Amino acid sequence: MQKNDPYAALRYPEFRLFLFVRFALVFAWSMQFVIIEWEVYRITKDPLSLGIIGLMEVIPAISLALFAGHLVDQKEKRNLLILATLAFLALSIGLFFVTDPEYANDSSTLYLIYGLVFLGGIVRTFINPTLFSLMALIVPKELYPNAASWSSSSWQMSAVLGPAVAGFTIFSLGTHTSMFLIIGFIVIAFFFLIQIKPKAILNPKIGEPVFQSLREGVKFVYQTKIILGAITLDMIAVLFGGAIALLPIFATDILGVGSEGFGILRAAPAVGSFVIMFAVAYFPINNNAGLKLLFSIFGFGICMVVFGLSTSFWLSVFALFMSGITDGVSMVIRQT
Structure with a gap:
């Protein structure tokens, strides 16, 4: 190989x-x-x-x-x-x-x-x-x-x-x-x-009481700082990204682009993420993953602010596209 x-x-x-x-x-x-x-x-x-x-x-x-x-x-x-x-x-x-x-x-x-x-x-x-x-x-x-x-x-x-x-x-x-x-x-x-x-079921603790399993899982997360940090950053990003749920309002009442424009707005973040995922498949993120994760989350927040303030359809599309790129970087780092 x-x-x-x-x-x-x-x-x-x-x-x-x-x-x-x-x-x-x-x-x-x-x-x-x-x-x-x-x-x-x-x-x-x-x-x-x-x-x-x-x-x-x-x-x-x-x-x-x-x-x-x-x-x-x-x-x-x-x-x-x-x-x-x-x-x-x-x-x-x-x-x-x-x-x-x-x-x-x-x-x-x-x-x-x-x-x-x-x-x-x-x-x-x-x-x-x-x-x-x-x-x-x-x-x-x-x-x-x-x-x-x-x-x-x-x-x-x-x-x-x-x-x-x-x-x-x-x-x-x-x-x-x-x-x-x-x-x-x-x-x-x-x-x-x-x-x-x-x-095959690889978990060696089959039949373990659910609350004991949950307690051990929570304990492991809190003791493993790198996982706790990644989860916390992910939660913050999800909270910032909640504006996506309001896209029908932006499409109809603010930008006036109807169902077709709504589909474009809804797809824009995923287009950005797909571009970066394809790039990462060829150029893996091997160094300074923690720093890159921080910058990607920060960039994601900036993109959401720009989108929230925009009254231009194409500026909104661009902001959502860039939010997809930054979120894509953080997604790969969190999953690996």
Whole structure:
């Protein structure tokens, strides 16, 4: 194997299957979330409704994150991901029926959407750590940095295309048909996922009480300062990046660019991240990772400030694009 071979991880067939799975799931999820944001704001014209969508996702994310990590450690990753994917499929079918234009304009529809988003937040809480853990069982340890770059690139590519396609399909086909396309991508993800073989459970503490496991995990994080610092910086970046959830308001009320412009704005951060992920696959971040992480988080915050103050569409796109570049650097460093 060549030194610094940028395609090293791709030479493993199951890793290629894994990339297809991650691409399809993230594409479906990012496309779905954009459509939900647009549909809810279309019904309510109330910025608070967008905040409620975020709340419906963050409640399960915060309350179940530690438990999800414990369960992922205890269970076989591939089968757990299959169950989570089937749950995602069921919720997406529900959203497809809820967005039927015959009755998608009243408060009952809104409450159903909130409920399905909440359940989706639960499912996503389990999908994310399962994907990350499964990747670590597919490639050798020495290829983790290379695999992380390709995995992140797959994530960013799907996050680029998902919002862009969502904006286009909302404009040309409507939300109901757009939701049907999402179902197709989840089925594709399931098809590739079942071709990956089940993996051994490497956790030596099978059957350990959940609270004891969580206590040891929290203790480990607090004792490992480098992990604690990375998690803290990541949390700060997520808090700054919350402005992305308000993009329907920026697109319609501030910038006046409609659903097509909304798709471009939603895709811009992921385009920037994809560019930097592709570069990192060829030029790995091997030195001064901590300093580069600090600068990338600082740059991300500056980009969010520029975006918040901008009244120009293309300046807003540029600020979001640069935020994707800075976030992409920090993402690679955090994952490796």
